[in-house]
Amino acid sequence: xxxxxxxxxxxxxxxxxxxxxxxxxxxxxxxxxxxxxxxxxxxxxxxxxxxxxxxxxxxxxxxxxxxxxxxxxxxxxxxxxxxxxxxxxxxxxxxxxxxxxxxxxxxxxxxxxxxxxxxxxxxxxxxxxxxxxxxxxxxxxxxxxxxxxxxxxxxxxxxxxxxxxxxxxxxxxxxxxxxxxxxxxxxxxxxxxxxxxxxxxxxxxxxxxxxxxxxxxxxxxxxxxxxxxxxxxxxxxxxxxxxxxxxxxxxxxxxxxxxxxxxxxxxxxxxxxxxxxxxxxxxxxxxxxxxxxxxxxxxxxxxxxxxxxxxxxxxxxxxxxxxxxxxxxxxxxxxxxxxxxxxxxxxxxxxxxxxxxxxxxxxxxxxxxxxxxxxxxxxxxxxxxxxxxxxxxxxxxxxxxxxxxxxxxxxxxxxxxxxxxxxxxxxxxxxxxxxxxxxxxxxxxxxxxxxxxxxxxxxxxxxxxxxxxxxxxxxxxxxxxxxxxxxxxxxxxxxxxxxxxxxxxxxxxxxxxxxxxxxxxxxxxxxxxxxx
Amino acid sequence: xxxxxxxxxxxxxxxxxxxxxxxxxxxxxxxxxxxxxxxxxxxxxxxxxxxxxxxxxxxxxxxxxxxxxxxxxxxxxxxxxxxxxxxxxxxxxxxxxxxxxxxxxxxxxxxxxxxxxxxxxxxxxxxxxxxxxxxxxxxxxxxxxxxxxxxxxxxxxxxxxxxxxxxxxxxxxxxxxxxxxxxxxx
Numbered sequence: 001x002x003x004x005x006x007x008x009x010x011x012x013x014x015x016x017x018x019x020x021x022x023x024x025x026x027x028x029x030x031x032x033x034x035x036x037x038x039x040x041x042x043x044x045x046x047x048x049x050x051x052x053x054x055x056x057x058x059x060x061x062x063x064x065x066x067x068x069x070x071x072x073x074x075x076x077x078x079x080x081x082x083x084x085x086x087x088x089x090x091x092x093x094x095x096x097x098x099x100x101x102x103x104x105x106x107x108x109x110x111x112x113x114x115x116x117x118x119x120x121x122x123x124x125x126x127x128x129x130x131x132x133x134x135x136x137x138x139x140x141x142x143x144x145x146x147x148x149x150x151x152x153x154x155x156x157x158x159x160x161x162x163x164x165x166x167x168x169x170x171x172x173x174x175x176x177x178x179x180x181x182x183x184x185x186x187x188x189x190x191x192x193x194x195x196x197x198x199x200x201x202x203x204x205x206x207x208x209x210x211x212x213x214x215x216x217x218x219x220x221x222x223x224x225x226x227x228x229x230x231x232x233x234x235x236x237x238x239x240x241x242x243x244x245x246x247x248x249x250x251x252x253x254x255x256x257x258x259x260x261x262x263x264x265x266x267x268x269x270x271x272x273x274x275x276x277x278x279x280x281x282x283x284x285x286x287x288x289x290x291x292x293x294x295x296x297x298x299x300x301x302x303x304x305x306x307x308x309x310x311x312x313x314x315x316x317x318x319x320x321x322x323x324x325x326x327x328x329x330x331x332x333x334x335x336x337x338x339x340x341x342x343x344x345x346x347x348x349x350x351x352x353x354x355x356x357x358x359x360x361x362x363x364x365x366x367x368x369x370x371x372x373x374x375x376x377x378x379x380x381x382x383x384x385x386x387x388x389x390x391x392x393x394x395x396x397x398x399x400x401x402x403x404x405x406x407x408x409x410x411x412x413x414x415x416x417x418x419x420x421x422x423x424x425x426x427x428x429x430x431x432x433x434x435x436x437x438x439x440x441x442x443x444x445x446x447x448x449x450x451x452x453x454x455x456x457x458x459x460x461x462x463x464x465x466x467x468x469x470x471x472x473x474x475x476x477x478x479x480x481x482x483x484x485x486x487x488x489x490x491x492x493x494x495x496x497x498x499x500x501x502x503x504x505x506x507x508x509x510x511x512x513x514x515x516x517x518x519x520x521x522x523x524x525x526x527x528x529x530x531x532x
Numbered sequence: 533x534x535x536x537x538x539x540x541x542x543x544x545x546x547x548x549x550x551x552x553x554x555x556x557x558x559x560x561x562x563x564x565x566x567x568x569x570x571x572x573x574x575x576x577x578x579x580x581x582x583x584x585x586x587x588x589x590x591x592x593x594x595x596x597x598x599x600x601x602x603x604x605x606x607x608x609x610x611x612x613x614x615x616x617x618x619x620x621x622x623x624x625x626x627x628x629x630x631x632x633x634x635x636x637x638x639x640x641x642x643x644x645x646x647x648x649x650x651x652x653x654x655x656x657x658x659x660x661x662x663x664x665x666x667x668x669x670x671x672x673x674x675x676x677x678x679x680x681x682x683x684x685x686x687x688x689x690x691x692x693x694x695x696x697x698x699x700x701x702x703x704x705x706x707x708x709x710x711x712x713x714x715x716x717x718x
Contacts, residue, residue, distance in 0.1 A: 043701075097704035371710075398708065400614065431709045438705040443611065445703065446576065453577035453678045456659040457587070 011252040013383040014241045015418050017340075019213055021177045024299040024306040029181050031310050032323060034112060037086075038314030039351040040066065040077055040104045041093045045141040046148045047073030054104065058085045061115040063290050065137070066104055075149045076139045079106055080292040080312035082113040094317075094336045094350045096343040103351070106314070117288035128200040131285060138284030139291045139354075143276030144168060144179075144245075145337065147355035150277055154200050156266035163269040165203040166254060167194055167278055169210040169217065170238065170245035173338035176358040178295040179275050181308040183210065183217035186279050187224045193278030194233055196285050201271055206233040208275070209250055211240045242340065243416040247272045249385050261412055276357075296352055298324040302331030302361030311352055317359055318348040328363055335360040340417040372425035380419035380429060386412045390419035394429055397436040402443065405436055413437075568592045574615045578607045579658035580680030587658065595620075603627050607679070609635040637697040639677040640684065644669050646691035653683035653692060 043049035050067030054060060060079040067077045086107045090100035120126060120134065136151035156162055167190075171179040183190060190208075198206045210218050221235050238244060238253055248259045250272065257268050265272055276294065283289045292313055299306040304325025311320060317334075321327060335342040337358055380390035388409055396405035413433050420429040571592035578588070583604040585591040594600035595616070602616040603625040610627060617624040642653075642662075649667040661677045664670030672692075684692050 093701075095701050095704075096706070097699070097701055099699060099701050099704055101701050400611075403618075428709050431706060434706040435708045442703070442705055449678075450575070450577040451573075453579070453659050453676075454572070454588070456661075456676065457577060457579050460658065460660050 008236075008238060008253055009256040011244070011249040011385050012387045013385045013418060014243065014249070015383055015421060016240070017174050017242045017421075019240065020174045020299075021180065021213070024175070024177045024297050024308060025180060027307050029185055029295055029308045029310050030323075032312065032315060032320060034081060034108055034110065035312065035315045035319050036108055037316075038080055038083075038106045038108065038312060039091055039093075039316065040080070040106065040314040041091075041351065041353055042067055042077060042102045042104065044077060044147060044313070044353040044355065045075045046146065047071065047075070047152075049102070050074055050076050052088065052104070054085050054088075056085055056088055059083075060085060060106060061113055063115040063117065063292060065139070065290070073149055073152050075141050075151070076137065076290075077104070077313075078139055078290040078292050080314050081106070081108045082111050083108040092347065092350055094345060094353060094356060098346050119288040120285050123196045123285050124199060128202070131196065131200050134285055135281060137290070138280070140277065140280045140284055141291070141354050142274055143280060143294060143354065143357070144274035145341075145355050145357055147353075150273070150281065153273070154197060154271070156201065156264075156271065160266040161269055162201040162203045162266060162271045164205040164207060164255070164271075165194065165198050165201060166250060166265075166270060166272045167206060167208040167275055168245060168247070168250055168272050169208055169214075169221075169275040170250060171214070172211060172240070172242045172245035173340050173358075174242075175299050175360050176297050176338050177299070178297045178308050178357050180214045180217050181297075182279060182295050183214070183275055184220050187217075187220040189279045189282045190221065190275055191224050191228065191230065191233065192286060193280070193282035195230070196281055197271075197273055197278060198232065203271065204232065207254055208233065208235045209238055209244075209254060210235060211244065212237050213240045242418065243385055243414065246385060246414050246416060248414070261409060291354060294352070294354065294356070296320065296356055297358040298361075299358065300331075300335075300361035300363070302328050302333070302363040304328060313354055314351045316348070317345070317350050317352065320352070320359060321348055321361070327361060330363040330365065331361050332365055333362040335362065340421070341415060369426045371427055374425055374427060377424060379422045379424065383418040383422050385416060385418060386414055388413060390429055393436070394427065394432050397432040400439070402436060402440050406440065410436055410440075565593070565596060567596050570619060571595050571616065574608075574612060574619060575605060576607045576612060576678070578678040578680040580607060580678070580682060582606045601625055607635050638679040638681075638694050639672065639674050639697055640679070640681065640692050640694055641672055641674070642670050643691040643693065644671065646689050648689055648691075650688060652686040652688065656683045656686045658682060 042052065048069055048071035050069035052066070053068055054066045060066060060083060062079060062082045064079045065076045066079050066085075069076065083106045085104055087105035089103065089105075091103040091105070092098065093101050093103065095101070123131060126134075132151050132155055135154065136149070140150040141147040142150060142153065169179055169183050171177070194206050194208065197203075208221060210221070218235055218237055225233055225235065236254060243249055244253055247265060251257055251259055251265055251268075251270055255270065257270070259265050260267055280291050284291065293310055294313065295308055295310050297306075297308050298320050303321060304327070307324055309320055309323065334345040334348060336345050336356060337343065337360070339360060339362075342358070342360060374391055374394060376391060378391060381388070384390055386409075392408055393405055393410055393413070396408065397410075410433060415430050415433060417430050420427065423429060568589070572589050575588040575592060581587065583591045583600065585594050585600065591600060591605065595602060602620065602622055603613050605612050613627060614624055616622070647664075647669050649664060649669060651664065651666050651670075653670060654662045654664055658680060659676055659678055661673045662670055662683060663673060679694075681694065684694075
């Protein structure tokens with residue numbers, strides 16, 4: 001690809017927001033202390049949940065897989081430290097629903113003893129498919145938040161040709177700084193991870209996109225690239241604008257290409273990976289370590305010591321808050337993710353999962369302003385980075401016109417929250433879209449279920465009809481047989497009587513004759529007696 | 533003279549079209565009623581009979597013939613009623629009051645300690661979701677159960693019970709935000 005260095009484009013809309021990142025980047029990343037108890041949700045990724053490999057009472061080592069799956073779109077979960085499985089059951093996990101889900105609870109033995117690791121010091125000696133398999137076994141998912149299994153993403157299929165690998169270090173959402181700190185402190189690992197992914201998908205170029213509000217990160221990575229004299233990896237500094245970190249928006253900014261509405265970046269020769277994922281790939285291949293920890297930003301005005309912590313997956317959020325100096329007295333709201341796309345948590349007794357990038361503690365006491373009717377000002381359409389018509393979508397969602405709303409490309413909405421941010425009527429627009437999306441998915445599930453039930457009902461009906469017919473046929477045959485037998489019998493009887501009547505008659509006649517003779521003889525003898 | 537031409541022309545035209553129509557009605561004859569199929573496709577296929585018809589298809593037939601309304605399907609709830617109104621171009625009708633709430637998904641389960649293996653429930657199940665044999669314990673295949681509850685009345689020992697399907701994270705739905713109508717007008 002020939003691109004004149006630094007030429008950039010714009011996507012539609014977007015917002016300039018206060019970044020509020022400085023509060024959590026003052027101190028380097030600290031390592032969280034080893035927790036006593038870890039809660040590991042079995043499903044932390046998009047796709048199928050794995051099957052359990054352990055049972056209560058089992059001893060596990062750090063890095064040992066505790067689930068596995070034969071499904072393609074899946075990722076295993078690993079024990080983050082050595083210890084004992086003390087419980088397997090339903091526990092609350094960070095999810096907007098607040099519902100419980102199957103978790104494995106591990107009690108740490110304090111040894112933090114690793115399982116035997118199999119590092120691959122020279123990734124280029126292995127084939128891309130072997131490396132993909134290693135990535136899969138390491139349980140790596142997209143760490144930008146979506147948690148899609150990386151092994152699937154780096155396998156765009158035989159038809160797609162990936163030209164450029166884009167490493168997303170944009171981190172456009174306010175408050176979040178875990179990627180920024182990761183790039184500053186793990187620049188070398190990041191570059192190594194980029195090279196590995198680049199090799200797997202045989203991309204000729206690699207662009208690392210970073211917003212211009214992270215000069216330290218840009219500097220750190222540029223230094224490493226210079227040291228290693230890598231010519232195919234380039235750092236691109238892009239202007240700060242929310243939501244440039246969105247996959248489709250970033251592609252537009254860097255390449256002026258647009259991802260098709262129902263397509264993937266691989267359709268246009270691109271692959272986008274988060275910086276955290278690249279570091280995880282480096283760890284998985286070069287060190288042989290599975291994904292058992294991540295960097296989480298603890299920030300907001302409601303926490304004493306905003307900072308970034310490297311934390312084992314499964315550590316409770318309450319522990320992280322404690323290690324960040326605890327809550328401020330006026331802390332009012334706990335959010336997972338950023339202020340734009342995150343969701344509210346009801347409690348802090350929830351584990352950190354692979355997709356958790358930020359815990360935001362707010363201290364706003366003010367009640368949310370009342371919602372007013374839509375005045376059709378179209379401010380939302382002006383800022384929408386997906387070029388949708390948010391107010392139309394809003395009307396359709398609120399009147400449950402789910403067919404129509406899909407014609408207006410509801411599923412292209414990335415839920416960035418720009419529309420709701422600028423809405424002068426304070427309408428919680430994104431919530432309407434989320435409602436419509438989950439409702440449509442639910443209807444699709446119901447449709448599949450009812451189609452299945454119809455097939456089963458029809459099959460049963462057909463079976464019953466067949467049985468009925470068979471029974472009727474059997475009955476008819478039996479009847480026929482009986483009738484035939486009857487007919488045969490009566491016919492036989494008739495014949496019998498016809499042939500047997502004569503001898504009977506003759507017998508009777510003979511008997512009568514004999515009686516007659518006897519009578520005559522008697523009469524004659526009587527006469528003889530009288531004559532005497 | 534000209535009137536004769538007109539009459540002849542019209543007669544010829546109508547004959548041609550008559551033949552054409554007659555031919556197409558034989559050639560492109562459709563077995564069954566496609567409208568019934570379309571309605572049937574929208575119904576939830578629980579075969580529960582709560583609409584007073586013996587199954588989803590008979591109800592679809594009754595709607596087609598104008599005998600039944602579109603608001604008689606409790607398991608389908610408002611969504612099915614709206615879909616039917618959309619399909620048939622009928623004004624939406626309010627659901628019966630007792631079914632006005634969102635239908636809750638349920639399945640049944642057999643208390644296997646009590647089951648005597650009479651097979652009556654197997655005969656009642658419209659989707660073959662009960663497994664068992666005479667004098668053997670029966671069990672429900674939960675994934676196949678539509679929650680029609682038709683197996684409950686025939687059970688002589690009352691060992692079949694209803695349980696609601698627990699929502700899970702992947703089937704959980706966001707709720708519609710409180711309507712703007714309730715907000716103070718500007």
